[in-house]
Amino acid sequence: MSQITLTFPDGNSKQVDAGITPAEVAQGIAPSLAKKAISATVNGAHYDLQWPITDDAAIAINTMQDDAPALELIRHDLAHIMARAVQAIWPDVKVTIGPVRDFGWFYDFDREEPFTPEDLGEIEAKMKEIINARDAVTTEVWSRADAIAHYEKTGEPYKIELINRIPEGEDLRMYWHGDWQDLCRGPHLQSTGQVPADAFKLTHVAGAYWLGDSSRPMLQRIYGVGFRNRNDLKAHMTMLEEAAKRDHRKLGREMDLYHMQEEAPGQVFWHPNGWTIYTELQDYMRRKQRANGYVEVNTPQVVDRKLWEASGHWEKYQDHMFIVEVDEEHAREKAVNALKPMNCPCHVQIFNQGLKSYRDLPLRMAEFGSCNRYEPSGALHGIMRVRGFTQDDGHIFCAEDQIESETLRYIEFLSGIYHDLGFENFKVKFSDRPETRAGSDEVWDKAEEALLSATRKAGIEPQLNPGEGAFYGPKLEFVLTDAIGRDWQCGTHQVDFVLPERLDATYIGADGEKHRPVMLHRATLGSFERFIGILIEEHAGKLPIWLAPRQVVVASIVSDTDDYCREVVTALKAAGVRAEADLRNEKINYKVREHSLAKVPYILACGMKEVEERTVSVRRLGEKQTFGSSLEDIVARLGREATPPDLRRD
RNA sequence: GCCGCACUAGCUCAGCUGGUAGAGCAUCGCAUUCGUAAUGCGGAGGUCAGGGGUUCGAAUCCCUUGUGCGGCACCA
Numbered sequence: 001m002s003q004i005t006l007t008f009p010d011g012n013s014k015q016v017d018a019g020i021t022p023a024e025v026a027q028g029i030a031p032s033l034a035k036k037a038i039s040a041t042v043n044g045a046h047y048d049l050q051w052p053i054t055d056d057a058a059i060a061i062n063t064m065q066d067d068a069p070a071l072e073l074i075r076h077d078l079a080h081i082m083a084r085a086v087q088a089i090w091p092d093v094k095v096t097i098g099p100v101r102d103f104g105w106f107y108d109f110d111r112e113e114p115f116t117p118e119d120l121g122e123i124e125a126k127m128k129e130i131i132n133a134r135d136a137v138t139t140e141v142w143s144r145a146d147a148i149a150h151y152e153k154t155g156e157p158y159k160i161e162l163i164n165r166i167p168e169g170e171d172l173r174m175y176w177h178g179d180w181q182d183l184c185r186g187p188h189l190q191s192t193g194q195v196p197a198d199a200f201k202l203t204h205v206a207g208a209y210w211l212g213d214s215s216r217p218m219l220q221r222i223y224g225v226g227f228r229n230r231n232d233l234k235a236h237m238t239m240l241e242e243a244a245k246r247d248h249r250k251l252g253r254e255m256d257l258y259h260m261q262e263e264a265p266g267q268v269f270w271h272p273n274g275w276t277i278y279t280e281l282q283d284y285m286r287r288k289q290r291a292n293g294y295v296e297v298n299t300p301q302v303v304d305r306k307l308w309e310a311s312g313h314w315e316k317y318q319d320h321m322f323i324v325e326v327d328e329e330h331a332r333e334k335a336v337n338a339l340k341p342m343n344c345p346c347h348v349q350i351f352n353q354g355l356k357s358y359r360d361l362p363l364r365m366a367e368f369g370s371c372n373r374y375e376p377s378g379a380l381h382g383i384m385r386v387r388g389f390t391q392d393d394g395h396i397f398c399a400e401d402q403i404e405s406e407t408l409r410y411i412e413f414l415s416g417i418y419h420d421l422g423f424e425n426f427k428v429k430f431s432d433r434p435e436t437r438a439g440s441d442e443v444w445d446k447a448e449e450a451l452l453s454a455t456r457k458a459g460i461e462p463q464l465n466p467g468e469g470a471f472y473g474p475k476l477e478f479v480l481t482d483a484i485g486r487d488w489q490c491g492t493h494q495v496d497f498v499l500p501e502r503l504d505a506t507y508i509g510a511d512g513e514k515h516r517p518v519m520l521h522r523a524t525l526g527s528f529e530r531f532i533g534i535l536i537e538e539h540a541g542k543l544p545i546w547l548a549p550r551q552v553v554v555a556s557i558v559s560d561t562d563d564y565c566r567e568v569v570t571a572l573k574a575a576g577v578r579a580e581a582d583l584r585n586e587k588i589n590y591k592v593r594e595h596s597l598a599k600v601p602y603i604l605a606c607g608m609k610e611v612e613e614r615t616v617s618v619r620r621l622g623e624k625q626t627f628g629s630s631l632e633d634i635v636a637r638l639g640r641e642a643t644p645p646d647l648r649r650d
Numbered sequence: 651g652c653c654g655c656a657c658u659a660g661c662u663c664a665g666c667u668g669g670u671a672g673a674g675c676a677u678c679g680c681a682u683u684c685g686u687a688a689u690g691c692g693g694a695g696g697u698c699a700g701g702g703g704u705u706c707g708a709a710u711c712c713c714u715u716g717u718g719c720g721g722c723a724c725c726a
Binding site for chain 1: 651652653654655661682683684685686687688689699716717718719720721722723724725726
């Protein structure tokens with residue numbers, strides 16, 4: 001038998017027979033290690049202890065002390081154990097796939113009856129039984145024919161479909177957890193007994209399409225979370241509870257920002273408090289855009305279908321548009337219009353007015369464009385995914401050789417804004433050409449290269465989102481995360497070669513000939529609705545003072561201070577601060593509690609002492625300690641703090 | 651749109667196997683003038699999401715519509 005060389009993490013190496021398994025390697029080092037071992041890392045790949053090693057390799061034996069492999073294996077084995085438990089209780093249930101995900105795993109089943117919360121309890125109990133039985137986990141490579149024959153016999157059509165999708169020539173691996181078997185690429189633990197029996201929980205059931213395809217059957221997906229020990233599980237549950245407190249839907253009600261109601265699903269009724277945030281953000285964006293060389297425009301809400309047909313949206317998105325038909329009795333002719341779902345076709349109309357020169361490019365056109373999209377009912381989510389929204393939209397009309405510099409300029413613009421708004425960490429995803437697309441490969445090459453190069457020049461290495469670009473060009477997505485870790489695309493920057501063509505936009509080049517401009521679609525906040533939702537969750541409602549709808553409450557302690565409180569409010573307002581007096585006949589404790597819960601950044605309490613000294617007692621949100629300040633100082637200080645970041649002088 | 655679950659006072663929630671609706675907070679009134687997260691007492695407030703059915707009787711059981719929630723699919 002041939003020999004191979006294994007190199008260990010400490011740098012030592014050893015000659016062994018080819019085909020040795022990590023389990024045997026561990027046994028050779030120490031029987032105690034072999035017992036504790038859960039898997040191996042072989043040349044950087046995660047290896048099952050039972051897989052043979054055939055060539056020279058760097059090897060490390062993993063134990064439960066190694067975070068990443070331990071969690072992956074625990075969750076993966078839990079997925080199998082759960083599927084085994086389900087089939088033990090309901091033998092007719094068909095199994096499909098069950099990958100590791102986030103803090104746990106899920107497994108999709110095909111079963112007539114829905115799983116109930118009680119079922120989850122029963123499954124959990126069965127899983128604990130399986131874990132406590134400490135069954136060995138074993139594996140073998142099977143032939144395709146044997147695997148298909150096996151699943152035909154046991155009646156698992158989904159598994160057969162999976163096998164048929166695995167590329168010819170790739171090994172099919174079968175795993176046994178005791179007497180239950182599943183097709184799986186592994187790796188797995190040595191025994192079900194290595195899974196902590198008290199550190200997992202089945203969290204919820206949900207529908208999911210087979211293979212993620214909405215034309216295929218809807219399966220039942222059970223989600224679970226799993227950890228190395230009970231404390232980690234508890235910490236995770238606590239984290240979820242904390243996150244729920246940051247939910248913008250809960251805070252939106254508590255802070256009286258907005259409401260929604262049945263008659264206008266997916267549309268926001270902004271209350272004075274919420275609208276203050278909105279307009280403050282909009283004013284800020286308007287100043288930033290103006291300073292960055294944009295011209296602002298405004299375009300119609302209701303536009304004839306002819307324009308949408310020309311732009312191509314009618315064909316592709318008609319079902320997602322609000323259609324408005326005007327009756328003949330009220331109009332000269334029957335007209336079919338749509339509420340605009342986006343602003344770009346209208347912006348091209350403005351571009352097309354008059355003859356444009358290459359000297360006009362790049363032309364940066366911005367609009368706070370109100371759009372309506374008939375989003376599928378199941379997609380609606382608070383104010384983050386709505387049917388009526390306003391984008392901080394913009395289109396840059398430029399020449400092809402300006403794409404890169406305009407992209408870089410935009411990324412820097414966006415980064416500055418995200419920084420001002422408290423988002424230091426955001427993901428940048430780069431979506432390249434999809435399978436069905438418009439334009440030549442040569443043009444796509446150039447556009448993708450320009451976006452990537454600009455992103456890297458901005459010091460960002462984007463995550464690749466293969467094939468997810470729009471049909472008309474590649475895009476960059478700027479992604480923020482909500483309270484419970486769900487990603488939301490906010491900013492976007494897309495190259496478009498198609499729309500200028502379809503709507504016949506041209507400019508006269510230096511050569512005196514007509515040329516097609518390229519359009520860059522870009523939005524920084526995305527929509528005000530979604531961005532405000534994210535902002536609330538990011539700050540847990542404690543917005544930066546310049547965005548806080550109610551910035552200061554001046555609270556009287558006794559009614560003899562009322563006049564003084566009014567004077568303080570007047571002084572603050574004159575300094576540009578949103579201040580109000582709370583002169584109600586309530587105890588200061590009551591007022592502090594109420595305004596703290598309402599997330600007001602500053603409470604200024606005034607008793608007779610403050611009146612006599614012309615001071616205030618300052619309490620900042622989230623701090624127990626108060627401090628005294630002269631009236632003059634606090635007005636100057638709060639006036640400064642409440643200034644939007646782009647207007648600050650210090 | 652699809653699967654599942656939910657909908658009771660402005661808010662948060664009780665209401666067992668069907669017997670005719672309840673609490674706390676908020677609101678309103680009265681008293682209280684008080685030093686940094688809830689002062690006391692009293693009053694008012696509900697077609698139990700809408701519609702239909704079963705039943706002597708429905709918040710409770712069934713059907714249906716709507717909205718919301720958790721996923722999936724979608725996101726120009």
